[in-house]
Amino acid sequence: MTDAVALHVENLAAGYGPVRCLDGVTLSVASGTVTAVLGANGAGKTSLLRTISGLLKPRGGRVQLHGHDIVGLPVEGIVRRGMAHVPEGRGVIAELTVEENLRLGALWRGDREEAAASLSDAYARFEPLRERAHQPAATLSGGERQMLSIARALMGRPSVLLLDEPSLGLAPLVASRLMALVRDLAATTGLAVLLVEQNARSALAIADFGVVLSLGRTVASGDPARLAADDSLRHAYLGF
Amino acid sequence: MTASDTPTSGSEVVTEFVNLTLGGISSGAVYASVALALVLIWRATRIVNFAQGGMLMFTTFIAYEVIQHTGSYWFGFVVALASGFVLGALVERMLIRPVEGGPPLNAVIVTLGLLIFLEALAGMLFGGQLKSFPPAFSIRGFDVGGTRYAFAPSDTFTVLSVFGVALALGLVFRYTSLGLKMRASAFAPEVARLLGVRVGRLLTLGWALAAVAGSLAGVLVAPSVFLGPDQFDGVLIYGFVAAVIGGLDSPLGAVVGGIGLGLVLSYVSGYDSSSSVTLAALIVLMAVLMIRPGGIFSTTSVRRV
Numbered sequence: 001m002t003d004a005v006a007l008h009v010e011n012l013a014a015g016y017g018p019v020r021c022l023d024g025v026t027l028s029v030a031s032g033t034v035t036a037v038l039g040a041n042g043a044g045k046t047s048l049l050r051t052i053s054g055l056l057k058p059r060g061g062r063v064q065l066h067g068h069d070i071v072g073l074p075v076e077g078i079v080r081r082g083m084a085h086v087p088e089g090r091g092v093i094a095e096l097t098v099e100e101n102l103r104l105g106a107l108w109r110g111d112r113e114e115a116a117a118s119l120s121d122a123y124a125r126f127e128p129l130r131e132r133a134h135q136p137a138a139t140l141s142g143g144e145r146q147m148l149s150i151a152r153a154l155m156g157r158p159s160v161l162l163l164d165e166p167s168l169g170l171a172p173l174v175a176s177r178l179m180a181l182v183r184d185l186a187a188t189t190g191l192a193v194l195l196v197e198q199n200a201r202s203a204l205a206i207a208d209f210g211v212v213l214s215l216g217r218t219v220a221s222g223d224p225a226r227l228a229a230d231d232s233l234r235h236a237y238l239g240f
Numbered sequence: 241m242t243a244s245d246t247p248t249s250g251s252e253v254v255t256e257f258v259n260l261t262l263g264g265i266s267s268g269a270v271y272a273s274v275a276l277a278l279v280l281i282w283r284a285t286r287i288v289n290f291a292q293g294g295m296l297m298f299t300t301f302i303a304y305e306v307i308q309h310t311g312s313y314w315f316g317f318v319v320a321l322a323s324g325f326v327l328g329a330l331v332e333r334m335l336i337r338p339v340e341g342g343p344p345l346n347a348v349i350v351t352l353g354l355l356i357f358l359e360a361l362a363g364m365l366f367g368g369q370l371k372s373f374p375p376a377f378s379i380r381g382f383d384v385g386g387t388r389y390a391f392a393p394s395d396t397f398t399v400l401s402v403f404g405v406a407l408a409l410g411l412v413f414r415y416t417s418l419g420l421k422m423r424a425s426a427f428a429p430e431v432a433r434l435l436g437v438r439v440g441r442l443l444t445l446g447w448a449l450a451a452v453a454g455s456l457a458g459v460l461v462a463p464s465v466f467l468g469p470d471q472f473d474g475v476l477i478y479g480f481v482a483a484v485i486g487g488l489d490s491p492l493g494a495v496v497g498g499i500g501l502g503l504v505l506s507y508v509s510g511y512d513s514s515s516s517v518t519l520a521a522l523i524v525l526m527a528v529l530m531i532r533p534g535g536i537f538s539t540t541s542v543r544r545v
Contacts, residue, residue, distance in 0.1 A: 076438050091434065096423065096424065108436030
Protein backbone atom coordinates (compact mmCIF):
# COMPACT_ATOMS: atom_id res chain seq x y z
CA MET A 1 0.00 0.00 0.00
CA THR A 2 1.39 3.37 -1.00
CA ASP A 3 0.22 6.92 -1.03
CA ALA A 4 1.04 7.30 -4.71
CA VAL A 5 -1.66 8.91 -6.81
CA ALA A 6 -3.21 6.15 -8.91
CA LEU A 7 -5.85 8.23 -10.65
CA HIS A 8 -5.65 11.92 -11.35
CA VAL A 9 -8.42 13.87 -13.05
CA GLU A 10 -7.83 17.49 -13.96
CA ASN A 11 -10.29 20.07 -15.18
CA LEU A 12 -12.35 17.39 -16.91
CA ALA A 13 -15.19 18.54 -19.16
CA ALA A 14 -17.69 16.43 -21.09
CA GLY A 15 -21.19 16.58 -22.52
CA TYR A 16 -23.85 15.01 -24.69
CA GLY A 17 -24.71 17.21 -27.66
CA PRO A 18 -25.48 20.70 -26.40
CA VAL A 19 -25.77 19.48 -22.80
CA ARG A 20 -22.73 19.93 -20.61
CA CYS A 21 -22.51 17.28 -17.91
CA LEU A 22 -18.99 17.85 -16.58
CA ASP A 23 -17.54 21.31 -16.29
CA GLY A 24 -14.01 21.30 -14.94
CA VAL A 25 -13.81 18.53 -12.36
CA THR A 26 -10.48 17.93 -10.63
CA LEU A 27 -9.71 15.11 -8.20
CA SER A 28 -7.08 12.53 -7.26
CA VAL A 29 -7.33 9.06 -5.77
CA ALA A 30 -4.34 7.54 -4.01
CA SER A 31 -3.68 3.81 -3.95
CA GLY A 32 -5.33 2.10 -1.01
CA THR A 33 -7.88 4.85 -0.47
CA VAL A 34 -11.55 5.45 -1.23
CA THR A 35 -12.78 8.73 -2.70
CA ALA A 36 -16.53 9.23 -2.57
CA VAL A 37 -18.22 11.34 -5.25
CA LEU A 38 -21.58 12.64 -4.08
CA GLY A 39 -24.34 14.79 -5.44
CA ALA A 40 -27.94 14.79 -6.57
CA ASN A 41 -29.29 13.10 -9.69
CA GLY A 42 -27.90 14.83 -12.77
CA ALA A 43 -24.89 16.22 -10.92
CA GLY A 44 -22.57 14.45 -13.36
CA LYS A 45 -21.42 11.56 -11.18
CA THR A 46 -22.06 8.81 -13.71
CA SER A 47 -20.70 10.97 -16.53
CA LEU A 48 -17.52 11.47 -14.53
CA LEU A 49 -16.95 7.71 -14.30
CA ARG A 50 -17.89 7.13 -17.94
CA THR A 51 -15.45 9.81 -19.06
CA ILE A 52 -12.64 8.40 -16.92
CA SER A 53 -13.10 4.87 -18.28
CA GLY A 54 -13.29 6.10 -21.86
CA LEU A 55 -16.96 5.37 -22.60
CA LEU A 56 -17.61 9.08 -23.01
CA LYS A 57 -15.15 11.27 -24.90
CA PRO A 58 -14.06 14.30 -22.86
CA ARG A 59 -14.26 17.79 -24.31
CA GLY A 60 -11.34 19.01 -22.28
CA GLY A 61 -9.06 18.27 -19.39
CA ARG A 62 -6.94 15.26 -18.63
CA VAL A 63 -7.15 11.87 -16.98
CA GLN A 64 -3.97 10.20 -15.77
CA LEU A 65 -3.59 6.61 -14.65
CA HIS A 66 -0.35 6.21 -12.67
CA GLY A 67 0.98 9.35 -14.31
CA HIS A 68 0.14 8.37 -17.90
CA ASP A 69 -2.46 10.25 -19.91
CA ILE A 70 -5.29 7.94 -20.95
CA VAL A 71 -7.66 10.38 -22.66
CA GLY A 72 -8.34 9.18 -26.19
CA LEU A 73 -7.43 5.55 -25.53
CA PRO A 74 -10.17 3.01 -26.31
CA VAL A 75 -12.06 1.57 -23.34
CA GLU A 76 -10.38 -1.82 -23.83
CA GLY A 77 -6.96 -0.16 -23.75
CA ILE A 78 -7.74 1.67 -20.51
CA VAL A 79 -8.84 -1.62 -18.94
CA ARG A 80 -5.47 -3.09 -19.91
CA ARG A 81 -3.74 -0.32 -17.98
CA GLY A 82 -5.43 -1.30 -14.74
CA MET A 83 -8.82 0.41 -14.70
CA ALA A 84 -12.00 -1.43 -13.75
CA HIS A 85 -15.42 0.19 -14.00
CA VAL A 86 -18.52 -1.36 -12.44
CA PRO A 87 -21.25 0.53 -14.28
CA GLU A 88 -24.57 1.81 -13.03
CA GLY A 89 -26.98 -1.11 -12.72
CA ARG A 90 -24.00 -3.46 -12.18
CA GLY A 91 -23.68 -4.78 -15.71
CA VAL A 92 -24.07 -8.43 -14.72
CA ILE A 93 -24.78 -10.37 -17.92
CA ALA A 94 -27.93 -12.24 -16.98
CA GLU A 95 -27.68 -14.76 -19.85
CA LEU A 96 -24.27 -16.03 -18.75
CA THR A 97 -23.59 -18.16 -15.70
CA VAL A 98 -21.96 -16.69 -12.62
CA GLU A 99 -18.66 -18.34 -13.49
CA GLU A 100 -18.81 -17.18 -17.11
CA ASN A 101 -19.33 -13.62 -15.88
CA LEU A 102 -16.30 -13.98 -13.65
CA ARG A 103 -14.08 -15.58 -16.30
CA LEU A 104 -14.95 -12.80 -18.69
CA GLY A 105 -13.25 -10.30 -16.39
CA ALA A 106 -9.86 -12.01 -16.76
CA LEU A 107 -9.94 -13.00 -20.42
CA TRP A 108 -8.05 -9.96 -21.68
CA ARG A 109 -5.03 -11.01 -19.64
CA GLY A 110 -4.75 -14.07 -21.84
CA ASP A 111 -3.10 -16.12 -19.08
CA ARG A 112 -5.03 -19.23 -18.04
CA GLU A 113 -3.13 -19.81 -14.82
CA GLU A 114 -3.52 -16.25 -13.61
CA ALA A 115 -7.18 -16.34 -14.55
CA ALA A 116 -7.66 -19.56 -12.60
CA ALA A 117 -5.89 -18.01 -9.61
CA SER A 118 -8.12 -14.92 -9.82
CA LEU A 119 -11.17 -17.17 -9.97
CA SER A 120 -10.26 -19.02 -6.78
CA ASP A 121 -9.48 -15.67 -5.11
CA ALA A 122 -12.93 -14.45 -6.14
CA TYR A 123 -14.65 -17.53 -4.67
CA ALA A 124 -12.59 -17.24 -1.50
CA ARG A 125 -13.57 -13.61 -1.02
CA PHE A 126 -17.17 -13.98 -2.18
CA GLU A 127 -18.22 -17.41 -0.84
CA PRO A 128 -21.89 -17.27 -1.96
CA LEU A 129 -20.80 -17.02 -5.59
CA ARG A 130 -19.07 -20.40 -5.44
CA GLU A 131 -22.31 -22.25 -4.72
CA ARG A 132 -23.99 -20.52 -7.62
CA ALA A 133 -21.10 -20.79 -10.05
CA HIS A 134 -23.00 -22.65 -12.74
CA GLN A 135 -26.36 -20.93 -12.40
CA PRO A 136 -27.39 -18.19 -14.81
CA ALA A 137 -26.58 -14.80 -13.30
CA ALA A 138 -30.26 -13.93 -13.84
CA THR A 139 -31.09 -16.06 -10.78
CA LEU A 140 -29.00 -13.96 -8.37
CA SER A 141 -30.47 -11.53 -5.83
CA GLY A 142 -29.58 -7.84 -5.97
CA GLY A 143 -26.88 -8.18 -3.32
CA GLU A 144 -25.38 -11.22 -5.02
CA ARG A 145 -25.36 -9.41 -8.34
CA GLN A 146 -23.48 -6.54 -6.81
CA MET A 147 -21.03 -9.01 -5.31
CA LEU A 148 -20.60 -10.63 -8.72
CA SER A 149 -20.03 -7.34 -10.50
CA ILE A 150 -17.30 -6.33 -8.04
CA ALA A 151 -15.74 -9.80 -8.05
CA ARG A 152 -15.73 -9.73 -11.85
CA ALA A 153 -14.08 -6.30 -11.93
CA LEU A 154 -11.35 -7.64 -9.64
CA MET A 155 -10.68 -10.60 -11.98
CA GLY A 156 -8.60 -8.28 -14.15
CA ARG A 157 -6.42 -7.37 -11.12
CA PRO A 158 -7.06 -3.63 -11.51
CA SER A 159 -5.25 -0.88 -9.61
CA VAL A 160 -8.14 1.57 -9.91
CA LEU A 161 -11.80 0.65 -9.36
CA LEU A 162 -14.69 2.88 -10.38
CA LEU A 163 -17.96 1.96 -8.65
CA ASP A 164 -21.22 3.52 -9.83
CA GLU A 165 -23.92 3.49 -7.14
CA PRO A 166 -23.18 0.01 -5.79
CA SER A 167 -25.76 0.27 -3.00
CA LEU A 168 -28.64 1.19 -5.30
CA GLY A 169 -31.64 -1.05 -4.67
CA LEU A 170 -30.00 -2.98 -1.85
CA ALA A 171 -31.47 -3.48 1.62
CA PRO A 172 -29.78 -1.17 4.17
CA LEU A 173 -27.98 -4.02 5.91
CA VAL A 174 -26.65 -5.43 2.62
CA ALA A 175 -25.62 -1.93 1.53
CA SER A 176 -23.67 -1.26 4.70
CA ARG A 177 -21.90 -4.64 4.42
CA LEU A 178 -21.01 -3.73 0.87
CA MET A 179 -19.54 -0.40 1.98
CA ALA A 180 -17.43 -2.20 4.57
CA LEU A 181 -16.26 -4.56 1.86
CA VAL A 182 -15.21 -1.67 -0.38
CA ARG A 183 -13.33 -0.08 2.52
CA ASP A 184 -11.62 -3.36 3.26
CA LEU A 185 -10.71 -4.00 -0.38
CA ALA A 186 -8.93 -0.67 -0.70
CA ALA A 187 -7.10 -1.03 2.60
CA THR A 188 -5.92 -4.60 2.08
CA THR A 189 -5.15 -4.69 -1.64
CA GLY A 190 -3.95 -1.15 -2.28
CA LEU A 191 -6.76 -0.58 -4.76
CA ALA A 192 -7.68 3.04 -5.48
CA VAL A 193 -11.49 3.29 -5.36
CA LEU A 194 -13.59 6.07 -6.85
CA LEU A 195 -17.04 5.52 -5.40
CA VAL A 196 -20.12 7.26 -6.74
CA GLU A 197 -23.06 7.12 -4.34
CA GLN A 198 -26.51 8.54 -3.78
CA ASN A 199 -26.36 7.29 -0.23
CA ALA A 200 -24.04 10.06 0.95
CA ARG A 201 -24.00 9.18 4.62
CA SER A 202 -22.78 5.61 4.25
CA ALA A 203 -20.30 6.55 1.51
CA LEU A 204 -18.75 9.33 3.59
CA ALA A 205 -18.49 6.93 6.52
CA ILE A 206 -15.99 4.72 4.69
CA ALA A 207 -14.30 7.26 2.42
CA ASP A 208 -10.88 8.84 2.88
CA PHE A 209 -11.84 11.81 0.77
CA GLY A 210 -15.12 13.28 -0.41
CA VAL A 211 -16.09 15.29 -3.48
CA VAL A 212 -19.51 16.91 -3.92
CA LEU A 213 -20.66 17.63 -7.47
CA SER A 214 -23.48 19.84 -8.62
CA LEU A 215 -24.34 20.46 -12.27
CA GLY A 216 -20.98 19.11 -13.37
CA ARG A 217 -18.88 21.26 -11.05
CA THR A 218 -17.12 20.54 -7.80
CA VAL A 219 -18.89 22.48 -5.07
CA ALA A 220 -17.02 21.04 -2.11
CA SER A 221 -14.27 18.56 -1.39
CA GLY A 222 -12.14 17.38 1.47
CA ASP A 223 -12.27 15.34 4.64
CA PRO A 224 -15.44 13.20 4.71
CA ALA A 225 -16.15 13.93 8.39
CA ARG A 226 -15.99 17.66 7.73
CA LEU A 227 -18.30 17.35 4.68
CA ALA A 228 -20.77 15.27 6.66
CA ALA A 229 -20.76 17.84 9.46
CA ASP A 230 -21.45 20.80 7.18
CA ASP A 231 -25.16 21.53 7.59
CA SER A 232 -25.59 23.76 4.55
CA LEU A 233 -23.81 21.24 2.33
CA ARG A 234 -25.90 18.40 3.71
CA HIS A 235 -29.15 20.17 3.09
CA ALA A 236 -28.30 21.54 -0.33
CA TYR A 237 -26.56 18.57 -1.91
CA LEU A 238 -26.36 15.46 0.21
CA GLY A 239 -29.95 15.02 1.33
CA PHE A 240 -29.45 13.79 4.89
CA MET B 241 -53.61 -35.41 -55.17
CA THR B 242 -53.88 -36.49 -58.77
CA ALA B 243 -54.64 -40.01 -59.83
CA SER B 244 -51.38 -40.54 -61.69
CA ASP B 245 -49.07 -40.11 -58.71
CA THR B 246 -51.29 -41.74 -56.12
CA PRO B 247 -49.29 -44.59 -54.57
CA THR B 248 -51.07 -47.87 -54.89
CA SER B 249 -49.30 -50.35 -52.67
CA GLY B 250 -48.37 -49.97 -49.02
CA SER B 251 -44.66 -50.18 -49.65
CA GLU B 252 -44.86 -47.35 -52.18
CA VAL B 253 -46.58 -45.20 -49.59
CA VAL B 254 -43.74 -45.90 -47.18
CA THR B 255 -41.11 -45.25 -49.83
CA GLU B 256 -42.69 -41.95 -50.76
CA PHE B 257 -42.87 -40.89 -47.13
CA VAL B 258 -39.23 -41.79 -46.55
CA ASN B 259 -38.22 -39.92 -49.70
CA LEU B 260 -40.12 -36.80 -48.70
CA THR B 261 -38.71 -36.94 -45.17
CA LEU B 262 -35.13 -37.36 -46.31
CA GLY B 263 -35.57 -34.72 -49.00
CA GLY B 264 -37.03 -32.36 -46.40
CA ILE B 265 -34.06 -32.88 -44.10
CA SER B 266 -31.68 -32.23 -46.96
CA SER B 267 -33.28 -28.99 -48.12
CA GLY B 268 -33.98 -28.08 -44.49
CA ALA B 269 -30.26 -28.31 -43.78
CA VAL B 270 -29.66 -25.62 -46.41
CA TYR B 271 -32.34 -23.38 -44.87
CA ALA B 272 -30.77 -24.05 -41.48
CA SER B 273 -27.40 -22.89 -42.74
CA VAL B 274 -28.86 -19.64 -44.12
CA ALA B 275 -30.87 -19.19 -40.92
CA LEU B 276 -27.70 -19.69 -38.89
CA ALA B 277 -26.00 -16.93 -40.89
CA LEU B 278 -28.92 -14.57 -40.21
CA VAL B 279 -29.18 -15.51 -36.52
CA LEU B 280 -25.47 -15.02 -35.81
CA ILE B 281 -25.64 -11.48 -37.14
CA TRP B 282 -28.95 -10.68 -35.50
CA ARG B 283 -27.64 -11.83 -32.12
CA ALA B 284 -24.51 -9.75 -32.38
CA THR B 285 -25.81 -6.57 -33.97
CA ARG B 286 -29.64 -6.65 -34.05
CA ILE B 287 -29.47 -6.30 -37.82
CA VAL B 288 -31.34 -8.52 -40.28
CA ASN B 289 -28.79 -9.06 -43.01
CA PHE B 290 -30.86 -9.05 -46.20
CA ALA B 291 -27.62 -9.03 -48.17
CA GLN B 292 -26.94 -12.62 -47.05
CA GLY B 293 -28.67 -13.99 -50.16
CA GLY B 294 -26.49 -11.81 -52.39
CA MET B 295 -23.35 -12.62 -50.45
CA LEU B 296 -23.81 -16.38 -50.70
CA MET B 297 -24.72 -16.03 -54.39
CA PHE B 298 -21.51 -14.10 -55.00
CA THR B 299 -19.27 -16.57 -53.19
CA THR B 300 -20.94 -19.43 -55.03
CA PHE B 301 -20.11 -17.70 -58.33
CA ILE B 302 -16.52 -17.37 -57.17
CA ALA B 303 -16.51 -21.10 -56.32
CA TYR B 304 -17.98 -21.86 -59.75
CA GLU B 305 -15.21 -19.94 -61.50
CA VAL B 306 -12.57 -21.67 -59.40
CA ILE B 307 -14.05 -25.09 -60.18
CA GLN B 308 -14.16 -24.22 -63.91
CA HIS B 309 -10.54 -23.14 -63.93
CA THR B 310 -8.99 -25.75 -61.66
CA GLY B 311 -11.34 -28.67 -62.25
CA SER B 312 -11.35 -29.32 -58.51
CA TYR B 313 -14.68 -29.24 -56.70
CA TRP B 314 -13.04 -29.25 -53.30
CA PHE B 315 -10.78 -26.34 -54.12
CA GLY B 316 -13.87 -24.38 -55.16
CA PHE B 317 -15.67 -25.46 -52.00
CA VAL B 318 -12.88 -24.19 -49.76
CA VAL B 319 -12.60 -20.96 -51.75
CA ALA B 320 -16.36 -20.40 -51.34
CA LEU B 321 -16.10 -20.63 -47.56
CA ALA B 322 -12.90 -18.57 -47.40
CA SER B 323 -14.31 -15.84 -49.65
CA GLY B 324 -17.46 -15.83 -47.51
CA PHE B 325 -15.29 -15.23 -44.45
CA VAL B 326 -13.48 -12.32 -46.13
CA LEU B 327 -16.65 -10.83 -47.62
CA GLY B 328 -18.44 -10.99 -44.27
CA ALA B 329 -15.56 -9.22 -42.54
CA LEU B 330 -15.33 -6.56 -45.27
CA VAL B 331 -19.06 -5.86 -45.21
CA GLU B 332 -18.98 -5.35 -41.44
CA ARG B 333 -15.90 -3.14 -41.47
CA MET B 334 -16.71 -1.02 -44.52
CA LEU B 335 -20.50 -0.81 -44.69
CA ILE B 336 -22.04 -1.72 -41.34
CA ARG B 337 -19.63 -0.07 -38.91
CA PRO B 338 -20.20 3.46 -40.29
CA VAL B 339 -23.97 3.19 -39.73
CA GLU B 340 -23.72 1.47 -36.36
CA GLY B 341 -25.05 3.57 -33.52
CA GLY B 342 -27.57 5.19 -35.84
CA PRO B 343 -31.19 4.06 -36.13
CA PRO B 344 -31.34 0.27 -36.79
CA LEU B 345 -33.26 0.88 -40.00
CA ASN B 346 -30.18 2.51 -41.56
CA ALA B 347 -28.18 -0.69 -41.34
CA VAL B 348 -31.08 -2.74 -42.71
CA ILE B 349 -31.33 -0.42 -45.70
CA VAL B 350 -27.57 -0.71 -46.23
CA THR B 351 -27.94 -4.52 -46.37
CA LEU B 352 -30.82 -4.22 -48.84
CA GLY B 353 -28.72 -1.90 -50.99
CA LEU B 354 -25.84 -4.36 -50.82
CA LEU B 355 -28.14 -7.19 -51.95
CA ILE B 356 -29.17 -5.21 -55.04
CA PHE B 357 -25.60 -4.14 -55.68
CA LEU B 358 -24.23 -7.70 -55.46
CA GLU B 359 -26.94 -9.07 -57.75
CA ALA B 360 -26.21 -6.36 -60.33
CA LEU B 361 -22.46 -6.83 -60.02
CA ALA B 362 -22.77 -10.60 -60.42
CA GLY B 363 -24.85 -10.08 -63.55
CA MET B 364 -22.13 -7.83 -64.99
CA LEU B 365 -19.20 -10.05 -64.02
CA PHE B 366 -20.62 -13.52 -64.54
CA GLY B 367 -23.55 -12.93 -66.91
CA GLY B 368 -27.22 -13.54 -66.33
CA GLN B 369 -27.33 -16.98 -67.89
CA LEU B 370 -28.05 -19.83 -65.49
CA LYS B 371 -25.11 -22.13 -64.89
CA SER B 372 -25.20 -25.66 -63.59
CA PHE B 373 -23.15 -26.08 -60.48
CA PRO B 374 -21.62 -29.51 -59.80
CA PRO B 375 -22.64 -31.43 -56.67
CA ALA B 376 -19.99 -32.68 -54.24
CA PHE B 377 -20.98 -36.31 -54.62
CA SER B 378 -23.26 -38.39 -56.77
CA ILE B 379 -26.88 -37.31 -56.95
CA ARG B 380 -27.96 -40.88 -57.74
CA GLY B 381 -30.13 -42.04 -54.86
CA PHE B 382 -29.14 -44.81 -52.47
CA ASP B 383 -30.36 -48.28 -53.29
CA VAL B 384 -31.64 -50.10 -50.22
CA GLY B 385 -32.98 -53.62 -50.62
CA GLY B 386 -33.93 -53.10 -54.24
CA THR B 387 -35.74 -49.82 -53.62
CA ARG B 388 -34.06 -46.71 -54.92
CA TYR B 389 -34.53 -43.73 -52.64
CA ALA B 390 -34.35 -40.10 -53.67
CA PHE B 391 -31.74 -39.44 -50.98
CA ALA B 392 -28.26 -39.41 -52.57
CA PRO B 393 -24.67 -39.22 -51.32
CA SER B 394 -24.70 -35.49 -52.12
CA ASP B 395 -27.66 -35.07 -49.74
CA THR B 396 -25.73 -36.92 -47.05
CA PHE B 397 -22.90 -34.46 -47.55
CA THR B 398 -25.30 -31.50 -47.34
CA VAL B 399 -26.80 -32.67 -44.07
CA LEU B 400 -23.50 -33.67 -42.49
CA SER B 401 -21.64 -30.51 -43.46
CA VAL B 402 -24.40 -28.22 -42.17
CA PHE B 403 -24.67 -30.20 -38.92
CA GLY B 404 -20.89 -30.16 -38.68
CA VAL B 405 -20.70 -26.37 -39.06
CA ALA B 406 -23.60 -25.81 -36.65
CA LEU B 407 -22.06 -28.16 -34.10
CA ALA B 408 -18.62 -26.55 -34.45
CA LEU B 409 -20.11 -23.08 -33.97
CA GLY B 410 -22.13 -24.31 -31.00
CA LEU B 411 -19.05 -25.81 -29.35
CA VAL B 412 -17.02 -22.65 -29.96
CA PHE B 413 -19.76 -20.47 -28.47
CA ARG B 414 -20.37 -22.71 -25.47
CA TYR B 415 -16.93 -23.93 -24.47
CA THR B 416 -14.19 -21.55 -25.62
CA SER B 417 -12.96 -18.20 -24.36
CA LEU B 418 -13.53 -16.79 -27.82
CA GLY B 419 -17.15 -17.96 -27.69
CA LEU B 420 -17.61 -16.47 -24.23
CA LYS B 421 -16.31 -13.14 -25.50
CA MET B 422 -18.61 -13.33 -28.51
CA ARG B 423 -21.66 -14.11 -26.39
CA ALA B 424 -20.80 -11.32 -23.97
CA SER B 425 -20.36 -8.87 -26.85
CA ALA B 426 -23.72 -9.88 -28.26
CA PHE B 427 -25.61 -9.67 -24.96
CA ALA B 428 -23.98 -6.58 -23.47
CA PRO B 429 -21.45 -4.84 -25.72
CA GLU B 430 -20.69 -1.98 -23.35
CA VAL B 431 -20.15 -4.23 -20.35
CA ALA B 432 -17.93 -6.47 -22.48
CA ARG B 433 -15.78 -3.48 -23.43
CA LEU B 434 -15.48 -2.49 -19.78
CA LEU B 435 -14.10 -5.98 -19.14
CA GLY B 436 -11.44 -5.51 -21.80
CA VAL B 437 -13.16 -7.44 -24.60
CA ARG B 438 -12.32 -5.96 -28.01
CA VAL B 439 -15.93 -5.93 -29.14
CA GLY B 440 -15.23 -4.33 -32.52
CA ARG B 441 -12.96 -7.17 -33.61
CA LEU B 442 -15.45 -9.77 -32.43
CA LEU B 443 -18.24 -8.17 -34.44
CA THR B 444 -16.09 -8.42 -37.54
CA LEU B 445 -15.35 -12.05 -36.73
CA GLY B 446 -19.06 -12.68 -36.10
CA TRP B 447 -20.00 -11.33 -39.53
CA ALA B 448 -17.22 -13.36 -41.10
CA LEU B 449 -18.36 -16.62 -39.45
CA ALA B 450 -21.98 -15.92 -40.32
CA ALA B 451 -21.04 -15.40 -43.96
CA VAL B 452 -19.20 -18.75 -43.95
CA ALA B 453 -22.44 -20.48 -42.91
CA GLY B 454 -24.21 -18.57 -45.71
CA SER B 455 -21.58 -19.49 -48.30
CA LEU B 456 -21.85 -23.13 -47.28
CA ALA B 457 -25.60 -22.99 -47.99
CA GLY B 458 -24.84 -21.42 -51.38
CA VAL B 459 -22.56 -24.20 -52.63
CA LEU B 460 -24.82 -26.90 -51.20
CA VAL B 461 -28.03 -25.65 -52.80
CA ALA B 462 -26.53 -24.43 -56.11
CA PRO B 463 -26.67 -27.85 -57.86
CA SER B 464 -30.44 -28.03 -57.40
CA VAL B 465 -31.44 -24.40 -58.09
CA PHE B 466 -28.76 -23.61 -60.70
CA LEU B 467 -26.49 -20.62 -60.43
CA GLY B 468 -27.61 -17.11 -61.38
CA PRO B 469 -27.61 -13.63 -59.84
CA ASP B 470 -31.09 -13.95 -58.32
CA GLN B 471 -31.40 -17.72 -58.04
CA PHE B 472 -30.93 -17.70 -54.27
CA ASP B 473 -33.72 -15.30 -53.32
CA GLY B 474 -35.96 -18.23 -52.45
CA VAL B 475 -33.29 -19.80 -50.24
CA LEU B 476 -32.84 -16.49 -48.44
CA ILE B 477 -36.57 -16.21 -47.81
CA TYR B 478 -36.88 -19.79 -46.50
CA GLY B 479 -33.76 -19.27 -44.41
CA PHE B 480 -35.30 -16.11 -43.00
CA VAL B 481 -38.56 -17.92 -42.20
CA ALA B 482 -36.56 -20.68 -40.51
CA ALA B 483 -34.64 -18.12 -38.45
CA VAL B 484 -37.83 -16.38 -37.33
CA ILE B 485 -39.46 -19.72 -36.46
CA GLY B 486 -36.45 -20.56 -34.35
CA GLY B 487 -36.58 -17.23 -32.56
CA LEU B 488 -33.96 -15.19 -34.52
CA ASP B 489 -31.82 -15.25 -31.39
CA SER B 490 -31.00 -18.90 -31.07
CA PRO B 491 -28.50 -20.83 -33.23
CA LEU B 492 -30.14 -24.08 -32.12
CA GLY B 493 -33.50 -22.57 -33.09
CA ALA B 494 -32.10 -21.78 -36.54
CA VAL B 495 -31.15 -25.41 -37.11
CA VAL B 496 -34.43 -26.81 -35.74
CA GLY B 497 -36.40 -24.15 -37.64
CA GLY B 498 -34.55 -24.95 -40.87
CA ILE B 499 -35.04 -28.72 -40.65
CA GLY B 500 -38.66 -28.32 -39.54
CA LEU B 501 -39.45 -25.96 -42.40
CA GLY B 502 -37.68 -28.25 -44.86
CA LEU B 503 -39.82 -31.18 -43.73
CA VAL B 504 -43.11 -29.28 -43.89
CA LEU B 505 -42.34 -27.87 -47.34
CA SER B 506 -41.25 -31.28 -48.60
CA TYR B 507 -44.49 -32.94 -47.43
CA VAL B 508 -46.57 -30.12 -48.90
CA SER B 509 -44.72 -30.35 -52.18
CA GLY B 510 -45.02 -34.15 -52.31
CA TYR B 511 -48.56 -34.70 -51.05
CA ASP B 512 -50.12 -31.55 -52.46
CA SER B 513 -48.20 -29.71 -55.13
CA SER B 514 -44.96 -27.81 -55.42
CA SER B 515 -46.89 -24.62 -56.21
CA SER B 516 -48.28 -24.59 -52.65
CA VAL B 517 -44.82 -24.50 -51.07
CA THR B 518 -44.45 -20.73 -50.75
CA LEU B 519 -47.93 -20.42 -49.28
CA ALA B 520 -47.17 -23.25 -46.85
CA ALA B 521 -44.03 -21.42 -45.67
CA LEU B 522 -46.13 -18.34 -44.99
CA ILE B 523 -48.74 -20.35 -43.08
CA VAL B 524 -46.08 -22.07 -40.97
CA LEU B 525 -44.53 -18.69 -40.19
CA MET B 526 -47.86 -17.14 -39.21
CA ALA B 527 -48.87 -20.15 -37.13
CA VAL B 528 -45.63 -20.12 -35.16
CA LEU B 529 -45.78 -16.37 -34.62
CA MET B 530 -49.37 -16.58 -33.38
CA ILE B 531 -48.62 -19.35 -30.90
CA ARG B 532 -45.19 -18.13 -29.81
CA PRO B 533 -44.65 -14.56 -31.04
CA GLY B 534 -40.94 -14.66 -30.19
CA GLY B 535 -40.30 -17.88 -32.09
CA ILE B 536 -39.89 -21.38 -30.71
CA PHE B 537 -36.50 -20.90 -29.04
CA SER B 538 -36.98 -17.28 -28.10
CA THR B 539 -35.18 -16.04 -25.01
CA THR B 540 -36.80 -12.62 -25.05
CA SER B 541 -38.94 -13.29 -22.00
CA VAL B 542 -35.87 -14.41 -20.06
CA ARG B 543 -34.02 -11.28 -21.04
CA ARG B 544 -36.70 -8.96 -19.70
CA VAL B 545 -36.22 -10.28 -16.16
